[in-house]
Amino acid sequence: MSGLPVRAILALGSNLGERAGTLASAVADLVEHPQVRLCDVSPVVQTQAVGGPPDQPPYLNMVMEVETELSAVELLAHCQAVEARHHRERVVRWGPRTLDVDIIVYGxxxxxxxxxxxxxxxxxxxxxxxxxxxxxxxxxxxxxMPVRDLAGAARDLDDVEDFDGYAG
Known part of the structure; x- marks a missing residue:
């Protein structure tokens, strides 16, 4: 255990099954842990797959900010348990998946x-x-680095589409 609360950014993606429902359920599952609290959640965007096998279905992606007393490795184990609960199979690197949860930053x-x-x-x-x-x-x-600058320079920027109604 890390002891003191740490803020972490988690990225979630899904391109198999009921994608939107999976993401919503995964957010609830992730913060169901008594040592993980939801701070904020992003809108959902739709994107094409980056890397991996060709002709994959599009992904729904989002991020969430949590506060946790779990260590980084404990948080990773928790994220992988939630992936497994959503029938995540690790067959092909960057292949299609029901749920992917990555820790982007941990404090x-x-x-x-x-x-x-x-x-x-x-x-x-x-x-x-x-x-x-x-x-x-x-x-x-x-x-x-400002995330705004990094996003503007990302090669896959043109593949990001509104899914959640965030664009005005």
């Missing part, structure tokens, strides 16, 4: 570990993470 923790690298090593270049995060928190930063 200010920086670690390069085979089990968990923080901040997430590819988050700074993925509009499907950055755009929902920006919509949730226009002042967010990742490794000292």
């Amino acid at each position: 200010d923790l920086q670690q390069d570990d085979p089990e968990l690298t923080l901040p997430h090593p590819r988050a700074a270049e993925r509009a499907f993470v950055l755009v929902p995060w920006l919509l949730m928190n226009p002042h967010a930063t990742l490794s000292g």
Whole structure:
């Protein structure tokens, strides 16, 4: 246990099954843990798959901010348990999935570990993470860089579509 509360950003994605229902249920499942509290949640966006096998169905993506006393590794285990509850199968890297939950940041923790690298090593270049995060928190930063700037430079920015009705 880390003891003191830590803020973390989690990214959720789904491109199989009832995608919107899965994301909503996953948010509830993640904060069902007594040591995980919801701080904020982003709108949902729809995106094309980045990497992995061709011809995958589009993803729904969102981010959420939580406060937790769990250590980063304990939070990872909790996220993976929620993925399993939603029938996540790890067959093909970046393949289609019912649910994917990634820890993007865990407080200010920086670690390069085979089990968990923080901040997430590819988050700074993925509009499907950055755009929902920006919509949730226009002042967010990742490794000292404004999420707004990172999102604007992301190669997959043009693939992010409104799903939640956030665009005016």
